[in-house]
Every structure is written in structure tokens, then in C-alpha cells.
Amino acid sequence: MTKLISWNVNGLRACVNKGFLDYFHASGADLFCLQETKLQAGQLDLQLEGYRQYWNYAEKKGYSGTAIFSRIEPLSVRYGLETDDEPEGRVITLEFESFYLVNVYTPNARRDLSRLDFRLEWExxxxxxxxxxxxxxxxxxxxxxxxxxxEIDLKNAKSNHGNSGFTAEERGCMTKLLESGFVDSFRHLHPDRTDAYTWWSFMPKVRERNIGWRIDYFLVSSRLAERIADAGIEPGVMGSDHCPVTLTLS
Structure with a gap:
């Protein structure tokens, strides 16, 4: 079994002060992926015995950034998409014997959709x-x-149609991705589960009332679907406005 965890920590330094390491060490993950680390090289020294660390920092301070902590030595490591100079630090790819692992922080279209065109080109x-x-x-x-x-993936679908993260264009990109030969691991195992969210606004009582969105995923190539042993969401884990999502492959 290979256990993978993904978590948008919304600032790793802050998350470390809110119990990140306790969760990390208790998780038993073989591969632990982070998004929105919001730091630069040298700003945080994590002692993670038994794990190799791979970081992709954004050029802009306090912005974006990804990381992977791996118990397994990869065959190769790649940062960015076409080149290694992706300025926002959004993608890390590790190659293993039987699969590639791609850790991604997809650009936000912004509330006013001013970055939607950039987002769609990036997609x-x-x-x-x-x-x-x-x-x-x-x-x-x-x-x-x-x-x-x-619509099953957010609490208030009707009132959010056309909003950032739930535009027809963004949803269409996800549909196209899945139709290109990928499987949403959580929906593969839990096709009808409602109230399963990974992000909540910081507005008062929103998380307590579970008014959330499911925007964090593990997708796998269709031919890996039969190896999905478990796919979960851990809303009880605090420290960020997102919670961790998990995948176990047999």
C-alpha cells in the first residue's frame, strides 16, 4: 500500500504553529504534498526524518508555492510545466517506477474573474x-x-453559479481533464456523498456549519482506478482554511 496526502496549508509557517507537524508525523504518509506554502528558501527548516524534501518556491514572496515530502526516492524530479522557471511555483512532478506524481496549485480566477483568461490558458x-x-x-x-x-461539490451551488471556482469554463476544464482518461478518486469510491468539502471561508461559523467547497483532489489515470484502496477527506484537521485529502493505492 502507498499512502498519499495532499493539503493546501495556506502558509506553511503559520500551519506549523497550528499543529502541522503533529498531523504529519501521525499520518504515516509515504508521499505528502503541500500547496500554498507561501515561503522562500531558507525561511523554514523542517526536520523530517526519513523523508526527502522537494520545494518549488514562487518568485513573489509570501505567495503560492508547492512542496512534496517523500519516503520513496524518485527516479526524476521536475519543477513547472514546460520549463523549470515557472515563476509561481505551482507544479512539482516526481517520477516513480509505476507512476508519476504531479502536485499542483491551480491558479485562482479571482473573485472578479480578472484572471479567468490566464487560468483557462494555464489549464x-x-x-x-x-x-x-x-x-x-x-x-x-x-x-x-x-x-x-x-453541484454536489459545494454547499450553495445555485447562488455560486458563475462565481470564481464554479464558472462554466472552469468546470468544463475539469470535465475535459476527466474525459481525457482520469478518475476523481473520491467520487470513484463515494459517488453520491454530500457535505464532503475541503475548503471553507474564514467567515464566522462557516466551517462549523460545514458551508464548504470540495476543491482539493486526487485524480488518477483511469488504469490506476482499480488500485484505489481508499480516498478520503479529513475535515477535522485544522491549521488551514483547507483540510487534507488522502489516497491509498494498493
Whole structure:
């Protein structure tokens, strides 16, 4: 069994002060992926015995950023999509013997949708990248994809139609990705589960009342679907406005 965890920590330094390491050490993950680390090289020294650390920092301070902590030594490591100079630190790919692991923090379209065009262009490049990897060996994609795919994936679907993260365009990109040969691991095991969310606004009582969105995912190449032993969401884990999502592969 291989256990993977993905978590948008919304600032790792703050999350470390809110119990991150307790959760990390208790989790028993073989591969632990982070998004929105919001730090630069040298700003945090994590002693994680038995894990190799891979970081992709954004050029802009206190913004974006991804990391993977791995018990398994990868065959290769890649940062970014086409090149290694992705300025927002959004993608890390580790190659293992039987699959690629892609950790991603998808760009947000912004509340006023001012970044929607950038987001859609990025989505096209990201899909091409995943398809190029999938042509070589199966792919596991995890991270904050910044979209609730279906109405079941957020509490107040009707009032959020057209809002950032629930536009027809963003949802269409997710549909296209899945139709390109990928499976949403959580929905594969729990097709009808409602009230299963991974992000909540910081507004008062929103998380307590579970008014959330499911925007954090583990997607796998279709031919890996039969290896999905478990796929979960851990809303009780605090420290960020997102909670961890998990995947266990047999």
C-alpha cells in the first residue's frame, strides 16, 4: 500500500504553529504534498526524518508555492510545466517506477474573474502536460484545483453559479481533464456523498456549519482506478482554511 496526502496549508509557517507537524508525523504518509506554502528558501527548516524534501518556491514572496515530502526516492524530479522557471511555483512532478506524481496549485480566477483568461490558458497547458506524462506511464495528480466540479461539490451551488471556482469554463476544464482518461478518486469510491468539502471561508461559523467547497483532489489515470484502496477527506484537521485529502493505492 502507498499512502498519499495532499493539503493546501495556506502558509506553511503559520500551519506549523497550528499543529502541522503533529498531523504529519501521525499520518504515516509515504508521499505528502503541500500547496500554498507561501515561503522562500531558507525561511523554514523542517526536520523530517526519513523523508526527502522537494520545494518549488514562487518568485513573489509570501505567495503560492508547492512542496512534496517523500519516503520513496524518485527516479526524476521536475519543477513547472514546460520549463523549470515557472515563476509561481505551482507544479512539482516526481517520477516513480509505476507512476508519476504531479502536485499542483491551480491558479485562482479571482473573485472578479480578472484572471479567468490566464487560468483557462494555464489549464490547456496543464492538460497537455498530463497527457504527455500519461502516454509514458500512469499519473497521480493531487492538489488544490480551485474548482468545485459538480453541484454536489459545494454547499450553495445555485447562488455560486458563475462565481470564481464554479464558472462554466472552469468546470468544463475539469470535465475535459476527466474525459481525457482520469478518475476523481473520491467520487470513484463515494459517488453520491454530500457535505464532503475541503475548503471553507474564514467567515464566522462557516466551517462549523460545514458551508464548504470540495476543491482539493486526487485524480488518477483511469488504469490506476482499480488500485484505489481508499480516498478520503479529513475535515477535522485544522491549521488551514483547507483540510487534507488522502489516497491509498494498493
Amino acid at each position: 490547456c497547458r496543464f492538460l497537455d502536460y498530463l497527457k504527455s506524462l500519461d502516454a509514458v506511464k500512469p499519473v497521480v495528480v493531487c492538489g488544490d484545483l480551485n474548482v468545485a466540479h459538480q
